[in-house]
Amino acid sequence: MSAETTDATPVSPGLGPSWGGVLLLCAGLILLGAWGWLAPEYLMARGFPLDDAWIHAVYARSLAAGQGLAYNPGIPATGETSPLWAWVLVPSHWLSQDVATRVLLTKLTGFLLHVMASGAAFLALGGRRGDRWALGGALLMLLHPDLVAASVSGMEVPLASLCIWGLVLALKARSVLALGLLAAAAPLCRPELPVVTWTLPVLFLLGREPLREFARVLGAIAVGTAVSFGGMGLWYLAASGRPLPATFYAKVGGGGPGLWASLMRGFTELLPGLSFTALPVLGVLVLLVAERRGRPGPSEGWRLAAALVGAGLAFCCVSFALIHPLDPAAFYHQRYLLPALSLLVVPFVPLAGGRLQARVPLPGHRLWVVLALLPAGVCALRLPARLERLTNDARNIDDVQVSVGRMLSGAPPEAVVWATDAGAVRYFGQAFVVDMLGLNTPQMLGADAQAYLDAHAPAYLETVPTWSRLVDPDRSWPTPRIFRPSTEYTVTRIIQMRLHALVFCAQGTGTYDIRGRTFAFRCAPLGPPFPGPP
Numbered sequence: 041m042s043a044e045t046t047d048a049t050p051v052s053p054g055l056g057p058s059w060g061g062v063l064l065l066c067a068g069l070i071l072l073g074a075w076g077w078l079a080p081e082y083l084m085a086r087g088f089p090l091d092d093a094w095i096h097a098v099y100a101r102s103l104a105a106g107q108g109l110a111y112n113p114g115i116p117a118t119g120e121t122s123p124l125w126a127w128v129l130v131p132s133h134w135l136s137q138d139v140a141t142r143v144l145l146t147k148l149t150g151f152l153l154h155v156m157a158s159g160a161a162f163l164a165l166g167g168r169r170g171d172r173w174a175l176g177g178a179l180l181m182l183l184h185p186d187l188v189a190a191s192v193s194g195m196e197v198p199l200a201s202l203c204i205w206g207l208v209l210a211l212k213a214r215s216v217l218a219l220g221l222l223a224a225a226a227p228l229c230r231p232e233l234p235v236v237t238w239t240l241p242v243l244f245l246l247g248r249e250p251l252r253e254f255a256r257v258l259g260a261i262a263v264g265t266a267v268s269f270g271g272m273g274l275w276y277l278a279a280s281g282r283p284l285p286a287t288f289y290a291k292v293g294g295g296g297p298g299l300w301a302s303l304m305r306g307f308t309e310l311l312p313g314l315s316f317t318a319l320p321v322l323g324v325l326v327l328l329v330a331e332r333r334g335r336p337g338p339s340e341g342w343r344l345a346a347a348l349v350g351a352g353l354a355f356c357c358v359s360f361a362l363i364h365p366l367d368p369a370a371f372y373h374q375r376y377l378l379p380a381l382s383l384l385v386v387p388f389v390p391l392a393g394g395r396l397q398a399r400v401p402l403p404g405h406r407l408w409v410v411l412a413l414l415p416a417g418v419c420a421l422r423l424p425a426r427l428e429r430l431t432n433d434a435r436n437i438d439d440v441q442v443s444v445g446r447m448l449s450g451a452p453p454e455a456v457v458w459a460t461d462a463g464a465v466r467y468f469g470q471a472f473v474v475d476m477l478g479l480n481t482p483q484m485l486g487a488d489a490q491a492y493l494d495a496h497a498p499a500y501l502e503t504v505p506t507w508s509r510l511v512d513p514d515r516s517w518p519t520p521r522i523f524r525p526s527t528e529y530t531v532t533r534i535i536q537m538r539l540h541a542l543v544f545c546a547q548g549t550g551t552y553d554i555r556g557r558t559f560a561f562r563c564a565p566l567g568p569p570f571p572g573p574p
Contacts, residue, residue, distance in 0.1 A: 060175045064162055067182055068155040075151075075192070079427040082192070082434055087143055087464075089371055089433035089531070091441045093194030094463030095119060095480065097146070100129035101467070109275075111462075111480040112472050113453075116279040118286045119462075119480030123272070124228035125196035128153075139468075146194050153198035154191035158182035160205035161382060164212060164344075165390050173393035176412035177386040183416045184385065185315040185426035190378045193371070193430070200229040200379035204236055208348070211241055214253070216260040223264030227272065230379055231285065232358050234265050239354045244347035280482035289485045290478040292362050299361055306360030310368035310377060315426060316419040317381065320388035324349050327391040341394065345387040352383030370532045371433060389415055429530060436525040437464070440540050443523045444502060445469045447542060450571030456564065457500040458493075458552060460508045461540070469572075471500060476508060476554045490559055497564035501543040501552060505536035510543065511551035511558070518544045518569045544569035 076083050088094060095111075099120040102110040109126065111117035120126050132145035162178035165171065181187060190197035203225055210218035219241075226233040238261065245254050273283045280286060297305075312318040324345065331342050338346070356377055365373045393412055441461050445468030448457060455471040462475035474496050478484035483492040503509050520541040529538035545563035552559045 078424050079431050082431040086434035087438050088194035091461045091463035094467045098466050099126040101133050104130045104133035117480050118276045118280045121285050121287050122196035125199050147192040150191045150198045153202050157202040157205050164208040172409050172412040173390040177389035179416035181382045181386050183420040185422045189426050189430045195375050197378045203229045220260040220264040223261040224268040227268045235355050235358045236351045240347050240351040243350045286482040287479045302360045302364045306365045310365045313368050315422040320385040324388045348383045348387050352380045355380035367532050432530050436531045439525040440523045447572035452567045455499040455566040456496045458498045459502045460504040493559050497562050498545045499566045503541045508554040514548045517546045
């Protein structure tokens with residue numbers, strides 16, 4: 041999607057493909073240095089901004105130890121919604137036994153994938169011709185504050201972005217083998233990513249390719265998708281008796297707001313709330329309409345831009361429909377959308393630049409280069425604030441969830457903890473963890489959950505306000521340990537969730553309530569009340 045393909049008017053020479061790639065690589069190195077300068081605490085001293093990132097780390101550690109996708113040691117579980125991301129993180133656990141080093145390697149791995157995804161976007165937009173507007177679009181993606189933050193968050197966002205832009209390259213090359221492999225990889229990055237692998241080729245190729253070629257492309261994608269979903273479905277059935285990951289049954293639906301309310305909140309609050317997003321998205325839509333009305337037939341650049349935006353919007357619709365964006369400003373909800381964000385904002389630079397260059401006579405090659413890079417520069421101005429928020433989110437998680445896990449680092453392996461947040465408590469703690477939400481304990485999803493809990497009587501109980509509580513706890517138990525953040529709580533706007541309590545179940549019986557489900561328990565105290573560091 042270059043200036044040459046968006047309009048027939050001749051344009052001045054570009055930068056050259058090699059120079060464009062060099063500049064993009066240099067920008068990545070500068071960005072890495074800026075990260076160390078702007079957020080050294082996050083780089084070297086903090087964990088992750090979401091407890092879910094520690095869940096990925098749990099599965100990666102299990103794979104590295106040769107135990108497969110297991111949450112508790114040796115017991116297969118279906119809580120990993122991005123198995124490929126867990127595999128990508130395995131080398132981080134092979135290379136070091138030190139948790140801080142593993143965390144740093146995880147962040148650097150995500151950042152490298154983000155740079156690679158931006159490079160793939162550069163090539164897909166016209167980088168092979170050295171198009172300056174392609175470089176501007178790729179730099180906009182590389183420097184986008186929310187994508188940078190996501191790349192070092194311990195979450196799978198950069199891997200999913202790389203898969204998407206790899207798909208775009210394979211689609212432009214008409215490589216059936218690459219399309220099939222990427223279609224197989226997509227569900228292993230994010231379960232909803234096949235929305236893009238199907239929508240993108242249909243929008244880009246329909247009506248312009250011979251039916252035979254169109255069928256070859258869709259056939260390759262169909263085979264890859266079927267192999268991936270089929271293989272993972274068999275694994276899920278064997279591990280849990282259900283064909284989908286446990287997180288789907290635990291998170292999707294649940295009697296929340298309706299579809300229309302979810303879509304409205306997503307498109308009017310979550311998406312516009314991201315950095316430098318509303319203007320590019322609206323700009324792309326306007327430019328697509330203007331370009332289409334002004335030409336007898338759509339150019340390839342127009343088709344690609346329309347396909348990218350259409351696939352991005354389809355992904356947003358599915359994401360908002362599956363997970364209601366209850367807290368649009370929280371990274372917890374934003375991360376579901378971020379894999380497709382680049383599809384919405386990156387086409388803005390080539391489309392706007394190509395149209396401007398075709399209609400406005402500006403002398404000088406350097407001036408066009410400056411204009412091509414201007415959106416990325418404006419976008420990058422929000423980077424310090426975004427990294428500051430990222431650092432504080434990670435501090436919150438370290439102060440609360442990680443501290444709960446470290447408190448259980450000395451618990452005997454046969455002790456059981458009933459947990460609400462199930463990431464750091466499993467990664468750092470030694471006790472057997474029952475994920476009471478069912479994300480990593482699929483036995484909690486069925487009607488026989490009480491029987492499973494009876495067989496796993498708790499020594500420790502974790503409660504989180506608005507999510508879980510003990511009903512009439514025994515007053516003879518030791519005073520619960522309360523964990524609270526040392527800075528402003530920014531992980532979510534639900535301020536009550538800043539406090540987590542860890543209760544030692546010393547004796548007797550009780551009742552545990554979580555999201556409207558109530559379970560009885562009999563204490564099975566093992567080990568000291570609070571075995572980890574204070």
